[in-house]
Amino acid sequence: MSQDTAAQAHKLAELVDDLLDLSRLEAGRADPRRTWLALDEVLDTALDGLPAERFDLRLDANLPMLHADPVQLERAFHNLLANAAAHSGGEQVIVRAAPVGAKLVVRVIDRGPGVPEAEHERIFQPFYRAQASQPRSAGSGLGLAIVRGFIESNGGTVHVESFPQQGASFVVYLPLVEGAR
Numbered sequence: 001m002s003q004d005t006a007a008q009a010h011k012l013a014e015l016v017d018d019l020l021d022l023s024r025l026e027a028g029r030a031d032p033r034r035t036w037l038a039l040d041e042v043l044d045t046a047l048d049g050l051p052a053e054r055f056d057l058r059l060d061a062n063l064p065m066l067h068a069d070p071v072q073l074e075r076a077f078h079n080l081l082a083n084a085a086a087h088s089g090g091e092q093v094i095v096r097a098a099p100v101g102a103k104l105v106v107r108v109i110d111r112g113p114g115v116p117e118a119e120h121e122r123i124f125q126p127f128y129r130a131q132a133s134q135p136r137s138a139g140s141g142l143g144l145a146i147v148r149g150f151i152e153s154n155g156g157t158v159h160v161e162s163f164p165q166q167g168a169s170f171v172v173y174l175p176l177v178e179g180a181r
Contacts, residue, residue, distance in 0.1 A: 026126075030153050032069030039063050039097055039104065042070055046077035054085050060098040067177045068154040076150040079143035080108050080158075080170055087112035087168070099176060103156075106172040115162040123160065124148040 024030045040059055047055060066073075084093040091111035098105055115123060122128050127141040147170075151158045155175045162168035 030072070030149065032072055032154050034067050034069055034154075036065045036067055037070045037073070038065060039106070042066075042073045043077055043081075043095065043097075045070075045074045046081055048078070050078070050081055050085060054088070054092055055081065055095060056092045057095045059096070063097060063104065064099055064176055066104060066174055068156075068174065069150075072150040072154060073174075076147045076158075076172075077106075077108075079147050080172070083143050083147075084108050084110040084112075084168075084170070089113070102176050102178075103173045104176055106174070108170045108172075109167060110169075111167040114164045114166050115160050115168050116164055117162075120160050120162070124158075 040057075040063065043057060043059075081093065081095070088110040089112050094107075094109040096107045096109070119128075124144050124147070126145040128145075129141040148158050151172055151174070156173050158170060158172045160168055160170050
């Protein structure tokens, strides 16, 4: 199998996985299988298949454990990181994480074209692709919908902060369980 054929097969497999994830989320059949997990391990797994040199992870040294579904969070963060890398204009993507009150806050920051304010909510809808990304991105428009679905199924929230031509910061809030290690 040629490299081009293998790449196309991999892309098709990812699309099928995305469609299956989205259908489970929309059908209410994405109940998380919660376990104690470390965010740094989730992010390491989420980076599989992505060019690690494109990411600058700056995580607080003593992050508390999360009680969440590791597979769902890995998929959500993989999609979020891949999206940021695709829109970063070749610049490094910064990932920061720190506890803030009863939440763990994760920021994924790119230096791309940004997201117009009118699209801040629409980009999380299935099959929607931001106007600024259409000429250069070959995505399906499912990634951010899956991000939101899996983050919310684990009790969290996600939103974007952005101004045109100034990049985007996707902010994820995940609940911390009292007494988390």
